[in-house]
Amino acid sequence: MKQTEVLLQPNPNARIEEFVYEKLDRKAPSRMNNPELLGQYMIDAGNEFGPGTAYGNALIKCGETQKRIGTADRELIQTSAINFLTPLRNFIEGDYKTIAKERKLLQNKRLDLDAAKTRLKKAKVAEARAAQLNTSQPEENNIMVNVSYVLNLLHVKWLKIWAEEVTKSEQEVRITQSEFDRQAEITRLLLEGISSTHAHHLRCLNDFVEAQMTYYAQCYQYMLDLQKQLGSFPSTFLSNNNQSSSTPVQSVSTPSVLASASASLPSVSNSIVTSGISELRSSSGSRKARVLYDYDAANSSELSLLADEVITVYSIPGMDSDWLMGERGNQKGKVPITYLELLN
Numbered sequence: 001m002k003q004t005e006v007l008l009q010p011n012p013n014a015r016i017e018e019f020v021y022e023k024l025d026r027k028a029p030s031r032m033n034n035p036e037l038l039g040q041y042m043i044d045a046g047n048e049f050g051p052g053t054a055y056g057n058a059l060i061k062c063g064e065t066q067k068r069i070g071t072a073d074r075e076l077i078q079t080s081a082i083n084f085l086t087p088l089r090n091f092i093e094g095d096y097k098t099i100a101k102e103r104k105l106l107q108n109k110r111l112d113l114d115a116a117k118t119r120l121k122k123a124k125v126a127e128a129r130a131a132q133l134n135t136s137q138p139e140e141n142n143i144m145v146n147v148s149y150v151l152n153l154l155h156v157k158w159l160k161i162w163a164e165e166v167t168k169s170e171q172e173v174r175i176t177q178s179e180f181d182r183q184a185e186i187t188r189l190l191l192e193g194i195s196s197t198h199a200h201h202l203r204c205l206n207d208f209v210e211a212q213m214t215y216y217a218q219c220y221q222y223m224l225d226l227q228k229q230l231g232s233f234p235s236t237f238l239s240n241n242n243q244s245s246s247t248p249v250q251s252v253s254t255p256s257v258l259a260s261a262s263a264s265l266p267s268v269s270n271s272i273v274t275s276g277i278s279e280l281r282s283s284s285g286s287r288k289a290r291v292l293y294d295y296d297a298a299n300s301s302e303l304s305l306l307a308d309e310v311i312t313v314y315s316i317p318g319m320d321s322d323w324l325m326g327e328r329g330n331q332k333g334k335v336p337i338t339y340l341e342l343l344n
Contacts, residue, residue, distance in 0.1 A: 033073055039066030058230055065226040069219050076215040084208035091197060099190045106187045109180040116176045120169035126161075224298070229322065232292075232338030280324070280342070286314035289326075289340040303333030313340060 032040065042063030049056030280287050288310055295305040303326045305311070313324040313335065326335035 033070050035066045035073055036070030039063040039068075039070060042066060061226060061229050065222050068222050072215050072218045072222075076211055079211040080208055083211065084204050087204045088201065091201065095190075095193075095197060099187075099194070102183070102187045102190055106180070106183045109176065109183045113173070113176040113180045116169065116173040120166065120173050123165040123169045126165075228295075228298075228336060229338060232336065280313070280315055286312050286327075288343045289313045289324075290343055292339055292341055295336065295339050297333060301334055303328065303331060303335050305335060305339060310343070311335070313342075 040063065042059045044063075046056040046059030046063060049059060051057055051060060289312075291305045291307055291309050291311065293305075293307045297304040303311075305326070309328070312327040314327075316325055319325070319334075322337060323334045324337055324340070325332060326340075
């Protein structure tokens, strides 16, 4: 359980804080986790570079994705704590401690029973030896035989003390046996209840695995969407740069002026494309658009694209700002705007 807690929350200070608030029966304050912090830093940096620039826009999109991953991570921790860690902790601190205590008592009862049986065995051996010595009589009437017989009598009396322990030992064995049987029955009933507990924790473990599957599936989808969005920025920049270079411009003798002018053309082209998309969204009409490069649809709601083909695009209310509806003959579906170049 400790290793699972470390995996879900690597920060030891955060674990200590959650433990203290849990003991105080108070809700711990909400804090940003590492992916959320990284996402916020990326968004701040993107705003500093400028949302209108390709790099600034890419940073903002990366930051938003990191914050989504942070939210999914928070949901995973909460779900795992409720469905897996809390039931397991309650079992370990409750039923498991009771079972361990009863098993220890059973072991002690077994030791008491073994000791009582050993004392009973010794007492019976002493009783047998006493009976054997009582039946032996001196065969000759001389002093040495009489002295030996007297010593034997004294020994027999001492052994008889052990023989008197037989009844007491037998009673002790019966008592310890009864206590052992009772404790064994209690332990058996507790251990039989473990099967239902195992079934419950198996369901909890299944919930934990499903929560992990959901978390990793969400992260994969978030990063897949981000990869598609980021893949458009270098190609779009290069395409705009090539279009700008093909436009006839007056020759300028100063190289620095030429470099600054050519560097400013992509941003101007981007602003024109952005304004064209904004006009398309505000109106209810449609426009022709050229596909910059191939795109494979991720699901049935999207439309696959081929580079350099021309399709019809339009916007519908409530659609994500990064997507448009595209039509090609009888086929239609969502297409990413970063893969398109609107035509006049």
